[in-house]
Amino acid sequence: MAPQRKKVCQIxxxxxxxxxxxxxxxxxxxxxxxxxxxxxxxxxVAKKRIEKLPTSEEWLWVAREVRRAGTVEILRDVDxxxxxxxxxxxxxxxxxxxxxxxxxxxxxxxxxxxxxxAVGLLHHLNxxxxxxxxxxxxxxxxxxxxxxxxxxxxLSYKWLIDDKLSDKQILEKVxxxxxxxxxxxxxxxxxxxxxxxxxxxxxxxxxxxxQYELSDLERKSTHELRKIRAEIEEREMYQMDLTKKRSFIxxxxxxxxxxxxxxxxxxxxxxxxxxxVLKVACAYMALVEEDGFSSVLSLPWGVLYKPFTLAxxxxxxxxxxxxxxxxxxxxxxxxxxxxxxxxxxxxxxxxPDVPLPLIPEYREHIAANLQGVKVSPSDEFxxxxxxxxxxxxxLGLLSRIQEAxxxxxxxxxxxxxxxxxxxxxxxxxxxxxHDYSTIYFEVEDDYITTPxxxxxxxxxxEFEAVxxxxx
Numbered sequence: 001m002a003p004q005r006k007k008v009c010q011i012x013x014x015x016x017x018x019x020x021x022x023x024x025x026x027x028x029x030x031x032x033x034x035x036x037x038x039x040x041x042x043x044x045v046a047k048k049r050i051e052k053l054p055t056s057e058e059w060l061w062v063a064r065e066v067r068r069a070g071t072v073e074i075l076r077d078v079d080x081x082x083x084x085x086x087x088x089x090x091x092x093x094x095x096x097x098x099x100x101x102x103x104x105x106x107x108x109x110x111x112x113x114x115x116x117x118a119v120g121l122l123h124h125l126n127x128x129x130x131x132x133x134x135x136x137x138x139x140x141x142x143x144x145x146x147x148x149x150x151x152x153x154x155l156s157y158k159w160l161i162d163d164k165l166s167d168k169q170i171l172e173k174v175x176x177x178x179x180x181x182x183x184x185x186x187x188x189x190x191x192x193x194x195x196x197x198x199x200x201x202x203x204x205x206x207x208x209x210x211q212y213e214l215s216d217l218e219r220k221s222t223h224e225l226r227k228i229r230a231e232i233e234e235r236e237m238y239q240m241d242l243t244k245k246r247s248f249i250x251x252x253x254x255x256x257x258x259x260x261x262x263x264x265x266x267x268x269x270x271x272x273x274x275x276x277v278l279k280v281a282c283a284y285m286a287l288v289e290e291d292g293f294s295s296v297l298s299l300p301w302g303v304l305y306k307p308f309t310l311a312x313x314x315x316x317x318x319x320x321x322x323x324x325x326x327x328x329x330x331x332x333x334x335x336x337x338x339x340x341x342x343x344x345x346x347x348x349x350x351x352p353d354v355p356l357p358l359i360p361e362y363r364e365h366i367a368a369n370l371q372g373v374k375v376s377p378s379d380e381f382x383x384x385x386x387x388x389x390x391x392x393x394x395l396g397l398l399s400r401i402q403e404a405x406x407x408x409x410x411x412x413x414x415x416x417x418x419x420x421x422x423x424x425x426x427x428x429x430x431x432x433x434h435d436y437s438t439i440y441f442e443v444e445d446d447y448i449t450t451p452x453x454x455x456x457x458x459x460x461x462e463f464e465a466v467x468x469x470x471x
Contacts, residue, residue, distance in 0.1 A: 004018070012028070046187045050191070052191045057195070066173075069113050071155050072174055086127055086128075106132045107128075112140040121148040130328055146333020249292065251327045256275055281320075281323045283391075288316065300381050307388070309350050342396055
């Protein structure tokens with residue numbers, strides 16, 4: 001048996017016995033000591049991550065926005081995880097053009113950064129990703145009551161920013177302003193060096209001719225730095241050809257996000273209305289064989305679904321422009337004339353005089369090749385189809401006769417579904433992995449094999465007596 005030693009707990013200062021020489025804590029305080037040690041370790045990791053703020057692309061963007069606003073207080077009540085998720089989402093839209101050095105998508109403010117009476121917050125509820133053209137047209141205009149802001153009279157002199165301050169100095173002030181919120185964020189989220197700055201340092205170290213200063217390289221774009229690096233390594237620059245995300249899909253995802261996160265009010269209600277408008281618009285664009293709308297409507301092979309067509313004399317480009325500017329206006333918190341939008345959609349899109357199909361139909365010339373394979377109601381297409389049909393109904397694009405026919409179609413489909421469900425009601429189904437239904441055959445008694453002549457099965461020669469034993 002190991003010798004027992006008397007120790008004094010470093011937390012409660014009580015005496016305890018232990019067999020280990022390096023024991024420091026009693027049995028009651030040991031879990032607490034372990035938890036404290038883990039917290040200290042996470043705090044150390046967070047502090048090391050915070051030191052990398054001046055080299056992180058996301059935080060350099062925060063520094064630029066703070067300088068633009070002139071105060072650190074634009075970060076009031078900020079949710080850093082949601083803010084940076086939105087920041088990264090803009091890049092996933094793949095709208096950047098390296099030749100023109102312009103992006104097709106902007107990170108738009110609902111309340112502008114600067115106005116005569118207030119400053120717009122850098123907050124995920126005051127930002128959305130939108131097309132660059134409507135954002136440039138909108139400028140610094142603002143709709144009363146929309147967005148998040150802080151009044152100019154409420155700004156504290158302590159947190160004002162001078163234009164002469166460097167990004168590092170601004171981020172030091174940001175760190176002081178955020179305090180514990182930044183520490184908690186850094187505990188769970190890594191802060192990595194920007195890829196752009198990493199390539200800039202590589203070029204500065206490996207350029208044999210020393211053509212550029214490090215400060216000049218850090219101001220260049222990632223595309224320019226990759227091009228310089230490829231020249232130094234004497235190889236062709238690799239570049240992925242990424243397809244730009246459809247603006248309607250971007251608007252739809254942003255309307256869905258804000259309509260979920262915004263508090264109840266006219267802004268949220270208008271965005272919910274615009275979700276239906278965008279679903280109908282995306283469905284039409286998918287039907288005219290344009291790519292990029294599969295998240296709204298993806299037609300399986302052989303399925304025929306055409307709920308509307310473009311009216312005679314109408315142009316699809318003008319339809320796109322109308323929807324785009326109306327949605328942008330709604331995202332900015334502007335007033336929405338719902339009846340005007342419904343009438344305009346009805347003038348562009350003509351719904352045929354047939355009930356909308358809830359069950360997919362198939363083209364006749366390939367129906368024979370399908371061999372009875374149908375789309376399941378749980379498949380993605382059927383879910384998309386139901387959403388689009390609901391949007392068409394909510395926008396009032398059907399006439400009263402068409403709506404009555406559609407409701408009758410739904411009622412008939414529900415009767416068929418109920419009849420199919422009733423057939424299976426008396427069956428007993430499995431409830432778990434090791435549960436078996438009682439509708440199958442069961443063996444009630446022990447199975448007894450039928451006696452047979454073993455010589456027939458194995459041959460007479462094998463059944464000879466050996467040492468008194470018969471095989």
